[in-house]
Amino acid sequence: MATFDAIVLGGGTMGTAAAWALAKRGATTLVLEQFAHVHRLGAHGGRTRVIRHAYAESPEYVPIVQRADDLWLELEREAGNRVLHRTGGVELSAPGYGHARAARRSAELHGLPHEWISPAEVNRRWPAMSVPEDWDALYSPQVGFLETEASLRALATVARRRGATIHEGEPVRGWQADSSGVTVATNAATYRADSLIVTAGAWTGGLLGELGLPLTLLRKVLWWLRVDDPAPFSVGRFPVFIADSAAGEIYGFPIHDHPGLKIADHRGGSPTTVETIDRTVRDDEERGVVAGAQQLFRGVTDRVLESLVCHYTMTPDADFVVDRHPTRPNVTIGAGFSGHGFKFATAIGEMLADLALDASVEPVPRLALARLAALSSPQVTDTGVPIARGSGLRALR
Ligand SMILES: Cc1cc2nc3c(=O)[nH]c(=O)nc-3n(C[C@H](O)[C@H](O)[C@H](O)COP(=O)(O)OP(=O)(O)OC[C@H]3O[C@@H](n4cnc5c(N)ncnc54)[C@H](O)[C@@H]3O)c2cc1C
Structure with missing residues (x-):
């Protein structure tokens, strides 16, 4: 053996x-x-993942992402190829939504480089953006994306x-x-x-x-949307973004190596199981995300170039x-x-x-x-379906 x-x-x-x-x-x-x-x-x-350091979820994650960031750079050196693209990131919140302020708190607590900027300044720096004047905005130069x-x-x-x-x-x-x-x-x-x-x-x-781990699966969809003019959405001219509002917690990436503005909603998602997840995207599923994007960016169309179903494996406290x-x-x-x-x-x-x-x-x-x-039920959804247990596995004991 x-x-x-x-x-x-x-x-x-x-x-x-x-x-x-x-x-x-x-x-x-x-x-x-x-x-x-x-x-x-x-x-x-789905090609890319956001890396951000001023962690809105909790400042406790900051040292972990700082260590991870060092190790991504070490990996690049050891492997001899690039995996991390540092584009800068803008975290936005509509009035009454807390993501940007929570991220700023983490940045302040850990002394991370950041700027609290006005929507006018956001729209000036990134011409594809048209953020409403009463939103909050945090800019973090360390933010970027990893090629999965x-x-x-x-x-x-x-x-x-x-x-x-x-x-x-x-x-x-x-x-x-x-x-x-x-x-x-x-x-x-x-x-x-x-x-x-x-x-x-x-x-x-x-x-x-x-x-009996309290894990639940959420079905999530990623979209690549056609934009009228890709230039202002390209790496170097457009940041990674997260926008917290009634439309969702919508996030996306500059266009890189693949056509279309990649965009998704971190909030929501339907409970599913790994055996039954529906991997087909319905024609109308992108509506909320498209509306959210069109509120914030100029020249985003509702034409979907590509979509992909993925899943989150949630714990009750995320x-x-x-x-x-x-x-x-x-x-x-x-x-x-x-x-x-x-x-x-x-x-x-x-x-x-x-x-x-x-x-x-x-x-x-x-x-x-x-x-x-100490936690009994999932925070993200009160209709979470526990992942099927023991499916097809023959325990050896
Ligand atoms: C749509 C979407 C967007 C996301 N965006 C971000 C983001 O922007 N930033 C970020 O930080 N994170 C993001 N995440 C989260 C991140 O991608 C996941 O947290 C991470 O990939 C989870 O890794 P994992 O190793 O647990 O799962 P996986 O990468 O799925 O790996 C689990 C592996 O186990 C294998 N496996 C399972 N059972 C067996 C078996 N019996 N025998 C052998 N192999 C087995 C599977 O085939 C699989 O390859 C996103 C996730 C999704 C779905």
Whole structure:
């Protein structure tokens, strides 16, 4: 039986980042991914992800994203290719909405570079914008976007170079853990390791059914909209943006390497399951997002060039789970990234590797499993459907 220091179950965003961190620490590592490495069925589809530092959700995330940012740059150096584009970012709030002010609070607490600017100044700097005069606006020069595919490929490249093995198209069927290590079974083989890291995204509930993790899945859609003139929306002339208003928490990216203004709504989304998610986009689904964009930007049309269905795996408080299994300390869990995990991936990979390899390391309290016991129902939706548990998995025990 092949043996490793660590097995990573799920070679998506967090699993590939964990593989790099494990390999850097000299651990022999096997990653098992059910699909091809980098695919459109997980949480990393859609080409790009925002990286922002003045964290509106909580200032507690700022040191984590700062560490992640350092590691993205280290990854670029080690892999020899670019994954992060620093475009600057504008976070906007309509009267009565709090995102921009919450982001400013984080910036102030952590001394991050930022400017609190008037809508007139926003519209002057970025001519494609027409933000109403009574909105709040925060500009942060460090904000940018990560290319998802380039990021995951770079992580895999550097992990492999340091000795990690990544098996694609090999779904894990079951696992067991005892005091002597873990056993992981696929249709192809059975493997042994000292530790297991579970980073299975939307499939986590099924693999850790006995824990009854309060994870819910939300269906989300991304759109690429045609604009009359792409020039003022291009990288260098247009920032990453988030706009918090009655239309939603709409965010988007400058046009880069692909036609259309990429745009989506961080708020809302219908509860679903990984088995039943509807991957077809209805013709009228983009209406709210288009209206929100047309209120803020000049020359955005309602012509959809492309769309993609993706999903968020939500925890009740929208904070992540990065912790050891409560009864099997040689199993570490990275799950529930609640639609905002990508930017942190390099730092999360490091946390997962440290938890797996060093028994003295404690989880970050905000991301610890214990906090979930105190929460009973999801915050994001009161109709959340728990992810199906035990679906098709044969437990080995
Ligand atoms: C539309 C959308 C927009 C987003 N925007 C942002 C953003 O702008 N900024 C940001 O920071 N974050 C963003 N996020 C969130 C971020 O992309 C996710 O938090 C992150 O990708 C989650 O990573 P993951 O590793 O948990 O999941 P995934 O990347 O999906 O990886 C899980 C992997 O586990 C594999 N797996 C599952 N079960 C098994 C099994 N039994 N055997 C083997 N392999 C298995 C899956 O195939 C998959 O590859 C967004 C997410 C979505 C959906």
